[in-house]
Amino acid sequence: MSLTPLEPWIAQKTADRGPRTVDDESSPLTNDEEQRTMVERPSDLRRSALESYQIARLKATVELARTKSRFYREPLAGVPEITSLDDLERLPFTTAEDVRADPLAFVCVSQDEIARVVTLDSSGTTGTPKRLYFTKTDQELTIDFFGVGMSTFTGPGDRVLILLPGETPGSVGDLLAKGLERIGAVPIKHGPVRDPVATRAVAVREAATVMVGVPTHLVRLVRTMAPGEPVPPVHSVLLSTDHVPQAIVHAIEGAWGCTVYNHYGMTETGLGGGVDCEARRGYHLREADLLYEVIDPATGLPAAPGEPGEVVFTTLTREGMPLIRYRTGDYGHWIETPCPCGTSLRTLSHITTRLSGPVDLGGGLWLTQPDLDEVLFAVDGILNFATVVARAEAGPRVSVAIQITPTANPDTVRAEALNALRALPPLTAAPRLSLDLHLTTEPVAPPTLAKRSIKLA
Numbered sequence: 001m002s003l004t005p006l007e008p009w010i011a012q013k014t015a016d017r018g019p020r021t022v023d024d025e026s027s028p029l030t031n032d033e034e035q036r037t038m039v040e041r042p043s044d045l046r047r048s049a050l051e052s053y054q055i056a057r058l059k060a061t062v063e064l065a066r067t068k069s070r071f072y073r074e075p076l077a078g079v080p081e082i083t084s085l086d087d088l089e090r091l092p093f094t095t096a097e098d099v100r101a102d103p104l105a106f107v108c109v110s111q112d113e114i115a116r117v118v119t120l121d122s123s124g125t126t127g128t129p130k131r132l133y134f135t136k137t138d139q140e141l142t143i144d145f146f147g148v149g150m151s152t153f154t155g156p157g158d159r160v161l162i163l164l165p166g167e168t169p170g171s172v173g174d175l176l177a178k179g180l181e182r183i184g185a186v187p188i189k190h191g192p193v194r195d196p197v198a199t200r201a202v203a204v205r206e207a208a209t210v211m212v213g214v215p216t217h218l219v220r221l222v223r224t225m226a227p228g229e230p231v232p233p234v235h236s237v238l239l240s241t242d243h244v245p246q247a248i249v250h251a252i253e254g255a256w257g258c259t260v261y262n263h264y265g266m267t268e269t270g271l272g273g274g275v276d277c278e279a280r281r282g283y284h285l286r287e288a289d290l291l292y293e294v295i296d297p298a299t300g301l302p303a304a305p306g307e308p309g310e311v312v313f314t315t316l317t318r319e320g321m322p323l324i325r326y327r328t329g330d331y332g333h334w335i336e337t338p339c340p341c342g343t344s345l346r347t348l349s350h351i352t353t354r355l356s357g358p359v360d361l362g363g364g365l366w367l368t369q370p371d372l373d374e375v376l377f378a379v380d381g382i383l384n385f386a387t388v389v390a391r392a393e394a395g396p397r398v399s400v401a402i403q404i405t406p407t408a409n410p411d412t413v414r415a416e417a418l419n420a421l422r423a424l425p426p427l428t429a430a431p432r433l434s435l436d437l438h439l440t441t442e443p444v445a446p447p448t449l450a451k452r453s454i455k456l457a
């Protein structure tokens with residue numbers, strides 16, 4: 001098993017030459033010999049070099065935010081000097097609501113240094129969109145991560161079909177394409193899958209060997225193939241933007257004989273955040289750019305080792321809009337056992353659920369989107385589904401609209417889906433449950449990249 005390529009990349013960034021400054025334009029992939037030397041150091045020395053670097057960068061970030069951002073000026077005013085990573089706990093949290101309330105208050109550079117503004121759909125009740133601001137240097141660091149992260153399973157000459165938005169300069173697909181060019185791969189910008197037949201034709205014509213996209217888009221590509229239709233020569237698929245059901249991983253790997261990897265990131269992390277190594281048991285993270293924590297969401301204290309909690313991160317190299325202890329709302333845990341790839345980097349478990357995700361069925365029973373995903377995507381013929389839960393006097397009512405392939409037998413799919421749902425623990429245990437399934441060949445959810453979730457009636 002190969003060592004994650006993030007290890008030499010981060011080792012070089014955090015080498016004893018001191019912390020990288022935002023003015024440092026040296027390319028991190030130029031000096032092979034330096035990288036080899038760094039990686040040959042024992043794991044604990046690599047870890048301690050990284051932590052010294054993180055302390056120095058954390059100190060610089062706090063200073064930047066305190067002196068340049070309106071939002072952080074006051075909360076960081078009395079914070080004592082950072083001398084260890086434990087000092088992180090003394091810093092205030094930042095929430096999505098803080099960013100939504102006044103995004104410009106976080107900006108630390110002049111407006112003309114902002115290269116890209118990302119406006120995210122409002123998911124809250126306020127109706128105010130969230131905005132994130134990035135400089136050229138911020139984008140550069142993301143491009144760098146995308147190239148190195150992709151090199152886990154992508155080499156020179158690989159042809160990478162990008163099934164994410166890439167038309168706008170600075171968009172995720174655009175930065176990914178630039179990162180791929182740096183590792184000698186050939187990016188093919190396609191955009192999200194709207195018509196699976198057309199996308200497969202592009203994949204075959206372009207001889208795509210790698211694909212990057214959204215789980216529900218990729219499952220639609222494999223499950224709508226006609227018998228005997230040519231299979232694109234794909235050896236690896238990277239899934240991103242929403243949690244990745246194992247049932248979808250198995251469907252894609254089974255159909256195409258490829259390997260599926262997970263990526264974790266969000267606009268706030270600078271799009272890229274962390275990626276599987278060949279062991280595929282959790283993400284290794286951009287630890288030179290982002291300092292991650294897992295906290296108990298109730299107390300704000302670090303979660304006990306290996307215990308699940310809310311994922312929180314602090315930017316270490318962000319110029320435009322640094323974020324300190326940003327609460328992601330994602331649930332994860334540290335994997336404490338060493339990774340078989342041999343890295344000194346930490347491993348964060350795959351994210352399955354969000355803090356706001358579980359839906360109360362009453363009687364202490366909770367239903368989650370990942371639970372539903374695992375049982376329903378395991379049924380062949382299901383392309384997507386949307387769930388609405390209503391709680392009434394008579395008992396909970398769970399309605400699931402299921403999009404099936406035009407060639408699937410609706411009766412068979414209905415029977416399998418019902419069996420699978422009835423066997424799901426919260427649904428098995430719910431008294432007076434009513435379960436409605438509606439099968440259709442039409443889309444059941446709008447074609448956005450938004451995270452899927454259970455709706456309440």
Ligand SMILES: [Zn+2]
Pocket residue numbers: 004277278279284339340341342343
């Ligand atoms: Zn690993």
